[in-house]
Amino acid sequence: MRALFARHALLPQGWQRDVLLEWDVHGELTRVAPQAAPPLGVARADYVVPGMVNLHSHAFQRALGGLTERAAAGADGGHDSFWTWRDLMYRFAARITPEQIEAIAAQLFSECLRHGYTSLCEFHYLQRAPGGQAYARPAETAERIAAAGHATGMGVTLLPVLYSHAGFGEQPLRPQQQRFRTGVDDILGIVDALGVLRGPQLEVGAAPHSLRAASIEQVRELAAGLPAGRPLHIHIAEQQAEVEQSIAHTRRRPVEYLMEHIGVDERWCLVHATHLNADETRALARSGAIAGLCPTTEANLGDGLFPLQDYIEAGGRFGIGSDSHVSHSPVEELRWLEYGQRLRHQRRNIAFTPEQRDIGQYLWQAALRGGAQATGRKVGALEQGRRADLLVLDGTHPNLDGVADADVLGRFLFCGNDNLVRDVLCGGRWVVQAGRHMAQDAIAQRYRQAVHELREVSQ
Template sequence: MRPPAARSLPQPPRRLRDNARMQTSTPARHDTRGWRLPGVANLHSHAFQRAMAGLAERQTDPADSFWTWRETMYAIAGRFTPELLQAVAAQLYVEMLEAGYTTVCEFHYLHHAPGGGPYAPATAMSEALIAAAATAGIRLTLLPVLYMAGGFDGRPLSERQRRFGHAVEPFLRLLDALRAREGAMLRVGCALHSLRAVPPDAMRTVLAALPDDARIHLHIAEQTAEVEDCIAARGARPVQWLLDNADVDPRWTLVHATHLDDAEVRGIARSGATVALCPTTEANLGDGLFPMDRYLAAGGRWGIGSDSHVSVSPVEELRWLEYGQRLFQQRRNVAASVAMPSVGATLLGGVHASAADSTGFDEADTIVLDADHPLLAGATTADVADRWVFAGNRPLVRDVEVAGMRVVEGGRHRDRDAIASRYREAMRVLLA
């Protein structure tokens, strides 16, 4: 792959343009076990942050924001070892499976020991995540993160960020070592933490070294301060700068992309990239609202992620994606259209249409909704998606099958108790 250069935006392959128009159909069928639907891909996860869910909800500053939340995150990140990370991630992945997620994209930047020194082997923290996913039985797209600078001005990483940092060559060696582990349940892609954390020359070097089919994920335009700093440092808004300076195509997943102008909305849609939306985390952090109606109108591709894991529920992500738009626009059924009036089917169709390109997995896994549950009484193929997403907060996932193995039965993960026990012990250590 040649280094990216400024260029005009190409049209995505016809298959992807067609998917963008057709992301409104969700196959649901009824059998003796219940309502069978495709599993949901979780496109953005920081597993270690499951340990801090609910611990950043006390005011630390009258102007609390993402930037003050980050202080709590740094404090908990500094306490992890590979063993603790494996215990926390396994619990998280069990919760994902029981909720209906069957694949997770792990945006992994907690690489090193406290102080920034490498573990032996350097893959130790990544191996902890791989082991956790194998224990739970979830498909894992591992996305080691390149994190180099503390801001657009290139300042060095702070002491608390040193666990995250890499130079380019050690980072590429890490990717090579992890790609050797790929198999039926594991894909290894690449994440660039953000434009503020990866200088342009480093970004180009890494992109040029990746395999042509590598999945590439990137935080972008999450905060207005990030947009303003990018304009000041690079003379362009973050998404526009990226589109002008990288070969953004369907292999790319742009995480958040909350603050876009109209040209950026159209540019992402034309590129074929996917936007990973994380409504519960974006609401928790006060990020803002993604321009969903304009993006759908442009034919854009998107999926969901649970990010900081204040919620681990595809239903809640999808519900609040729609509800946020309703509150802002003061109207109902924003994601629906004349061609597809069902909001639930439109939302589920969207996440299913983008999953393979974001995760690298083409295989179809299955969730089974409990047809006997009162919330699904009288459900039909026409309304079961709407009923699941909007009818209440009682768990409706009965069974989950991943790679042909039933990992959840009757609403319970096969190893729930043992994994929860290890998680409780890990939390006692982390919060001591």
């Protein structure tokens, strides 16, 4: 049956009791009815929450996780940074085939689903063959990501990436960046080619990689050429060095420069935006765009901490992403989003508003709203007309057994490390049951084979 009865369900207005959820054959919620009587023959669950949105992913980097944690030679450890990590990533990216991209993406998506993500935005910049030549079908690798989404059940927003330059001032690409090389016409052509795949479970937008890799004129041209309403994402102000380079070349900070030259609005997601001054923080909040925050990757790369408290107070919208995939858990992203701010301010309970003072509920609901906006898809809430994306939490686990509604998300996000996601419905399709993905073993086998092949090439 396409129905579920939840004793407790998190709706947009908060926790509700005895909620009957029904969805149609297309995976859209057709009924969300609180205070309902439990129908005969309908499955029941203790605690149900909307599936989380992962608004920033580089799927191929899943196979790189944990392989860069070795200090460089030298008494000072070599001052490892984002930039030294990036050189390692380039060498890794140079070898991956389309088949391996698909296998790695499927493994990642299955892991993300098991931990509670039901939508993902793929910031996809591996467009060309390893030598830098175009594929016979320019959308080849993007199609592989879409295939992985279909096979696993993950809802996907594909964002082909505009990547033309090696740095501010339109510096020529380095040899190891040729695989990423695209112009505006290339990206619009890929977007058009992917149009036949668009549907309830897949949207197509675009992404200027950064102001380092795309000129402001290119960003403007891409935004104008993309079909109306499609999402636009961009890396920005992730590193202090990027801010300094921007000032040197444009006399403006990156977010300041983007805001000054581009009509940034609700269809934009500014990924990281780590290093903002007070004026930029307020301007980003006023724009209606989403701040795409990736706390575990930002910590792994030593990026810094986003000014979350000031941004929330200014009315800013945000979502979370797993980026380089050192973690696949929305619990860990949200936990460290809050904990990073506690360390920064040396006090507790940072992410809240006067209207919602419960930290767990505020973080989950705010990340859902911002993530849904960033996907360009009808997700992010248990309400009629949205996608039937939901998580059934394990009500028998000691962390949740018999707890009050108001404590569920606090327990979920801030207590222990067990995965409390039991079952996952994505687009009306049960893709995870009893903690296992429906195709977990087959996906893992293809992933192991892809990683084995990559290791052989690298030796």
